[in-house]
Amino acid sequence: MKIGFIGLGKMGYNMVRRLVLDKHEVVVFNRDKSKIDEIAKKGAIPSYSVEELVSKLPQRKVVWLMVPSGKPVDENLDVLLSLLQKDDIVIDGGNSFWRDSQKRAEKSAEKGIHFLDCGTSGGVWGLKNGYCLMYGGEKQAADFVEPIFRSLAPENGYVYCGQSGTGHLVKMVHNGIEYGMMQAYAEGFEILKKSPYNINLTKVADAWQYGSVVRSWLLELTVNAFKEDPDLEKLEDYVQDSGEGRWTVQTAMDFEVPAHVITASLYTRFQSRQEESFAMKVLAALRNQFGGHAVKTKE
Numbered sequence: 001m002k003i004g005f006i007g008l009g010k011m012g013y014n015m016v017r018r019l020v021l022d023k024h025e026v027v028v029f030n031r032d033k034s035k036i037d038e039i040a041k042k043g044a045i046p047s048y049s050v051e052e053l054v055s056k057l058p059q060r061k062v063v064w065l066m067v068p069s070g071k072p073v074d075e076n077l078d079v080l081l082s083l084l085q086k087d088d089i090v091i092d093g094g095n096s097f098w099r100d101s102q103k104r105a106e107k108s109a110e111k112g113i114h115f116l117d118c119g120t121s122g123g124v125w126g127l128k129n130g131y132c133l134m135y136g137g138e139k140q141a142a143d144f145v146e147p148i149f150r151s152l153a154p155e156n157g158y159v160y161c162g163q164s165g166t167g168h169l170v171k172m173v174h175n176g177i178e179y180g181m182m183q184a185y186a187e188g189f190e191i192l193k194k195s196p197y198n199i200n201l202t203k204v205a206d207a208w209q210y211g212s213v214v215r216s217w218l219l220e221l222t223v224n225a226f227k228e229d230p231d232l233e234k235l236e237d238y239v240q241d242s243g244e245g246r247w248t249v250q251t252a253m254d255f256e257v258p259a260h261v262i263t264a265s266l267y268t269r270f271q272s273r274q275e276e277s278f279a280m281k282v283l284a285a286l287r288n289q290f291g292g293h294a295v296k297t298k299e
Contacts, residue, residue: 001147002027004053004063005044006076007094008035011120012066014127015093015152016044022151029053050076054083061088062145066120069096069243077104077115086112089141091148093118093133097247098169105137105164114141117164118149119171130154134174136166169251176248176262179241181218183265189222202226239272 001024005016008030019026020043027045029052030036040046047053054061061084065076073096080090090108092101092115101117108115115137122131131152135142142160149158161170192199205223209215225232245266252259271277287293 001025001062001145002058003145003148004029004047004057004061005066006030006050006053006063007066008032008039009066010124011093011122011126013039014124015064015066015120015131017042018127018130019148019151020044024148024151027053027056050079051083054080060144061085062091062148063089064091064093064148066093069094069100073100073104077108081108081111081113084111084113087114089114089116089145091116091118091135091145092168093120095119095171095175095242095244096168097243098165098167098172098251101136101168102165114138115164116142116145117167119167119174120152121171121174126152130157133158134161134167134170135159136161136168136170137164172244172247172251175244176259178218179245179248179265179269180261181216183261183268185218185222202230237272239269241266241269245269 003019003024004027005012005019006029008016008028012030013035016026016028016039025045026043027047028036028039029047029050033048036044036046036048045056047056054063057063063080063084065073067073067076073092073094077090077092084090090113092104096104096117098117101115105115105117116135117137118133118135120126120131120133122129133149133153135149135158139160152158159170161167189201189205192201192204202223205219205226209219209223229235245262249259249263249266252262284295288295
């Protein structure tokens with residue numbers, strides 16, 4: 001199948017490579033020209049503008065967007081809607097907010113163009129292991145591009161979720177669950193680290209991969225991290241978030257669903273970015289005021 005692909009970042013680059021390896025023709029465009037030239041050497045078809053990319057595609061054009069959420073998606077979609085024809089297909093494979101995807105589908109439908117929202121999970125390991133794909137939109141359009149999904153995903157690793165927005169909704173919740181799982185691992189290993197015993201965390205995490213109910217790919221990655229740096233001395237205790245956890249918490253509120261673990265894990269990430277916590281200072285001051293409890297003061 002011949003497809004256009006916009007965005008050659010950490011995920012997009014390897015996705016194109018996986019498609020090319022499975023004998024698809026992939027016309028690529030990226031803002032950084034060097035990435036285009038680099039991947040062209042691996043079998044992709046280069047283009048140096050969105051207009052050129054579209055011109056190299058056959059009838060019933062299919063274009064996959066793999067760009068950051070928000071404005072970059074809208075900017076690229078606007079250009080594509082001016083170039084594509086009725087029944088062409090645009091796939092947003094990034095981490096967009098599902099309500100935005102619904103609006104983009106409506107906007108595309110006004111021109112007779114199909115917009116599919118596809119949540120993509122797999123990270124930097126996707127080239128080797130495949131990508132788990134969760135997609136929504138008009139079923140006929142989704143079925144048309146199924147060969148692309150089949151090539152990108154491992155066996156049984158892609159799922160049609162329903163109407164527009166459902167793919168990104170499912171991926172958003174997937175990432176929210178991921179927040180909670182990672183937080184549980186982090187807290188558990190800190191308890192072991194702070195114990196009075198010299199427990200080898202690498203060996204423990206490795207053993208948990210075999211037969212344990214907490215075994216997972218995240219645990220496998222934990223083992224990798226401990227092997228590289230057993231005490232994680234090279235890392236700062238600063239954790240960023242890319243938005244999906246916030247969207248999950250906001251959606252849980254909209255749906256009136258209590259999401260205690262995901263919400264707490266998100267707030268913990270916020271706390272990790274504070275050089276010092278004013279809230280903790282207030283707590284210390286209050287304990288001192290009402291109970292005379294000792295406080296630590298700066299020199």
